[in-house]
Amino acid sequence: MRVRLRYVTERRNANGTSRWYWDRDGHPLCRLPDDPVKRFARAEQLNAQADRAAAGVQVVAEGSIAWVIGKYKESKSYGKLSAGTLKYYNRFLDDICELGPGLPFEVFDRRMVLDFIETYEGIGDDRKVAAVLRNLFKTAQYWRIVPDNHASKLDLSAPAARERIWSEEEIAAWLKAAASHPRGEAMITAFHLLHYVAQRPIDMLKMGWSHLRSGAALVRQQKTNKLVEVPCHSALAAHLENLRPTATTIVAYNSKSVSYPAFNAAFREILAKAGLADSGLQARDLRRTACVRMAEAGATETQISAVSGHNIQTTRQILETYLPRTGAMARAAIKKWEKAERRRNKKV
Template sequence: MGENIPYITTRTNKSGSLRYYWQRSGHKIVRLPSDPIDRANLAIRLNNAADQKVEINLAWAEDTLGWVIAKYKNSADYKALAKGTLKYYKRFLNDILELGGEMPFDEISRADVIDFVESYPKDSQRKHCSAVLRNLFNEAMYRGCASHNLASNLRLAEMGSRTQIWQQEDIDSWKKAAKKHEKADALILAFDMLLYTAQRPIDVLASKWSQYTDDNIILVRQQKTKTLVGLPAHRDLKKALEIARDKRTSETIVSNKNRQMSYSVFRKAFVQICAMAGIRDLQPRDLRRTAVVRLGQAGCTIPQIASVSGHTIDTTTQILEKYLPRRVELAMAAIQNLENAEDSKKLATLTPEPK
């Protein structure tokens, strides 16, 4: 039943079970029921709605990340949380959902969990985030879509702030290796957006073409801070965006099979490319810090850098204080700027005013 209905695809989970999905270009992937009659009926409804360009209000597909979060929010344990605790639980659950609500929960790896927790700069944030994830995995285990709690036994005390910076040779090596990957175009575009916008991977992957204006400004609403930043595209990024826009197949700038690339898919491919390039101890989120340092090395002021990255002035100052080396080249450039300003002032003094 349903073999001749278009847009039905299958996947095999880690336990070897076959799952059915409705996957059509330009639409959110939908998990289909195991029952063949129910599966066929839902697929037909979805195709008819897509043909008529109308939306069907469906809940998250069973066993997806969004589905587990919804189940957890409706649980007695969640409803029993204190008001103050509930506030930060909502925040972290919203952040977790940004990884991709349609992603099957069992596709989340231990590495994904560690990387996500480490993305928070403060010890208290990492502690709270890990607690939320542990409870979420408990819910998933209860629902039968996870076999282990991958958020347990995290070494939070050893998680310090990352200090890694991408050097130019690392960037060149990564891009060279990325050209051999099956998702080369999307991954290199995502890399350039991270490098030139100083934004978080989650925000870059969620960026839509509607946020890229005619005057080459990228509008980004940061998920964690809710800050709206407008970023002029660097000339190299502008060229890449123009090429990608001509070939676009989805609403999001970075796409995977005609839909938004989830963080899990992006990170997995990113790690594969790092291995191909022989790059160790560098991650996608390190590009945000790298972008800030590169702007500082280019002589940008702290307010200018903060307007790009969306950091506060204090945070931007701390990043530059910690990571921007005291190089002779920067000192020479500073003195040269001072001398040029003094020469311009002298010239203005010597030049007679027109009568």
Template sequence: MHVRLRYVTERHNADGKSRWYWQRRGHPLTRLPDEPVKRYAMAEHLNAQADRAEAGTQVAAEGSIAWVIDKYKESKGYQDLSAGTLKYYNRILNDIRELGPGLPFEVFDRRMVLDFIGTYEGIGDDRKVAAVLRNLFKTAQYWRIVPVNHASELDLSAPAARDRIWSDEEIAAWLKAAAAHPRGEAMITAFHLLHFFAQRPIDMLKMGWSHLRSGAALVRQQKTGKLVEVPCHSALAAHLETLRPTATTVVAYNSKPVSYPAFNVAFREILAKAGLAGAGLQARDLRRTACVRMAEAGATEAQISAVSGHTIETTRQILETYLPRTRAMAQGAITKWEEAVEERRRNKKV
């Protein structure tokens, strides 16, 4: 018997393959699993959460991210944590909840776990985040929400630092492929925000039109709490002028915000279409790419950190690791030296 699911739509990608999405007014568009049973379960969870919200009930839907977090906080293991450990556990738990409290916890597959861990850049942060996720998975397993702990047995022995920045050719290829994607306009907008504002994906997806003012953006960084004001790059400003605001957020699809999980799925789909699936590129690498490009243009470490929100020390580490020592970079230094000498000569004559 065919069961019609509320607010579920079927769409087809460029290859003619079916994709299913949960689309309900006032809620983020969410990609559903291809497997029918999982698709049904996820849609039911999302509808239950939305029904409760519309009825004025704030109780988290069973099996949702918020529900698992609440169950974990009720556990003895959580309540026995020291004050110091609780401080960073709660920060990470809040970050996880912000991904979408009503989304089913099962959206955390292995790829999602690794993507989320990778958004933390501090020394040792990867292990702290992995520990929090492992405890959440244990809670979800206990309540029969998920069968597998995707946060266990992670290979975190290698340095967490990424070693990739985007080339101009890779950026052009990704943007060309994105134009043919079902969420193309939203993904291209997200890409430009990431590239030219040098912020984390989760912060860019939450950016509202109200945050853009006087040719700049005010960004409250979720992971650090820092408030940074970033002027719009001319290329970004030109792109934003082509958009017609249809939602409170700048990145929107069908007049609805795009969730972090949906963004990750679409981003990887576009990478594959662009022939970049094996290139080791990720969305978060655009932040580092922006730092390198600003340095190549002659910006100082302090100026770059004012844009990205990194500390000056972290900015220095990024540039030390990724800034290429090219002939062009060396020529720029010699040219500046020569210009300074000539300036001194002119001043003496005056």
């Protein structure tokens, strides 16, 4: 007899096989194991946790991100950390917990580990956060929450400078594909925020409606804790005017905030649907795209830094990496030169 599991949905792959998800309103989408026995056990565990939460029972779910962090903090290895190491460990542990304390720790696959590490731009931060994640995986392995340590043996050598920016055609294709995605409205809102506010995805997802004031968006950057005020681009303002707030955060689905893992998964699904799976485009490239568009429009380093939140020196270094030398920029430079010459000649 086939048992029907609550809130379990089947999705067909292109090769005819199936993948399974636990999809319950008010909770993050969770990929389930392919093995039917393990799938049944995991779905039952998730339903039990959700049922307790619905009944008002506040518990830290076993196997969740918060649970693994708690177990690690109880360990001898955590207790042996020096004061200096403890300071940055706790910083990264807090950041990891903010991804979704109730999310199953097993959502951290290799790809998500690398995505999360890449959100840090500080010198040496990648190796520090990787070390923290490795210890969390060791804890999760000890308690048999996960079989593998996806934070071990990472190649953290400096990657080639990314020069990828979104073209207008690619933006249009992604937005068109997003319109028919189950989380379409939330993802389109997230896309516009990334495109016009020029912040990291992890900071964008935390933006609340209370952060919109007098035509500007206030963004608290996770990395620096700096509060950045960014005037709303007219296209962003028009989009936000048509939204009805359903949660404290601007980006929401089913009246709940969207977690970083869920955002990443949905973003990639839409990329594939738009025919951009092999394009190399990423959500974080929208920040670079915003910098390029502002530079092409003639914005100075100081003006761009006021939007991105970096200091002038860091902005200059980032622009050297982020800004491809496009034809539009070259034409703008010549036009400025010619305009300056015309003004000078009029004075003679």
